[in-house]
């Protein structure tokens with residue numbers, strides 16, 4: 001983390017968990033635990049059905065709301081899809097794009113990631129773009145090749161100003177929901193590679209300003225070691241973001 005250039009960001013991805021009532025309860029419990037936090041940005045990504053209510057109850061706490069996905073068309077006969085404009089209308093400032101669960105189970109490709117980023121930007125949203133390798137790819141020594149492909153395809157034809165509204169989340173797929181976190185050193189190595197690749201795609205100066213989050217079994221007891229790495233600017237947290245107490249403990253990684 002280098003807070004003089006990049007403000008740390010801790011984001012929670014709730015996946016398909018929590019009703020509107022459970023969302024309200026979470027933010028009621030979170031309020032005293034994050035009162036006065038300004039060392040980092042806080043974001044929660046609830047399911048679509050809870051976005052509107054979450055944006056209302058999270059605003060006084062200074063927590064931004066993110067969607068977990070979007071569709072790139074603005075409107076039309078696309079049954080089941082939700083546009084970037086609708087997500088903004090529900091009070092969101094961010095959208096996660098290209099999460100590994102979307103890539104694995106819903107055929108998300110680098111091309112669709114790229115279209116979704118452009119749609120998000122068109123509606124004024126910041127994009128939290130997920131990249132990361134499978135276990136077999138890591139074991140075959142393909143990690144950098146996979147990241148290279150995801151970054152080049154997903155971020156194709158974006159301009160330097162676009163990168164001020166891009167947040168990258170490095171999420172090795174083998175670490176998501178498995179309890180198996182990348183060591184801080186392994187994560188740092190991937191983050192350094194991502195930043196150097198961004199430097200080639202945009203400019204070294206702009207790459208220094210892009211936040212690169214780590215995701216994969218982040219918990220209160222491993223966040224400090226990850227945040228001590230120079231290229232890790234925050235975390236995208238799944239399971240541990242579902243309880244206010246553990247999410248707040250991750251937000252307060254420097255101690256309170």
Ligand code: PEP
Pocket residue numbers: 013171175176177178179215216217218236237238239240
């Ligand atoms: C995620 O869903 O992006 C994630 C990192 O999940 P978990 O923290 O549960 O591994």
